[in-house]
Amino acid sequence: MNNIAGEIIGYVAGICTAVCFLPQSVKTIVSKNVRDLSFWSYLLYCLGIFLWIVYGFYIGSVQMIVFNAVSLVFAGIIFVMIVRYRSRS
């Protein structure tokens, strides 16, 4: 694989995992139904992504910081919705 193809794959991967929870957060905000969502999965995901941002600062990778920060916004919205609405589910 040449350098350009490899870097493009890295960027597409980063964009996919950065925005992947946009549809889930919209769906959850609209429906307010969180019964089928796992509290522990989103807690672990948010924690992991936060640590990737810290690691991004450590290795000085702007892409790692930005992609993970976007992901943390969407996953954080979903986690807050789970905490807020799970008692009624």
Next chain:
Amino acid sequence: MNNIAGEIIGYVAGICTAVCFLPQSVKTIVSKNVRDLSFWSYLLYCLGIFLWIVYGFYIGSVQMIVFNAVSLVFAGIIFVMIVRYRSRS
């Protein structure tokens, strides 16, 4: 931050994002309820993680390949459950 602390943060981050969808996959397998899960989010997540594995081969990072392969197993299970059970939700 010293080297050891930085590498530990990277490993903890990798473990968190590798296993984060274990609770969600167990919950979904047990309940078979997928109504609140976003088809597009898990499709994008699986695609992104698959591309991270390809990128891991490109840069020769065993950790990136292993962590993302574990994550793809759990997210893949959830995605298959969504495809299989969403019509009845």
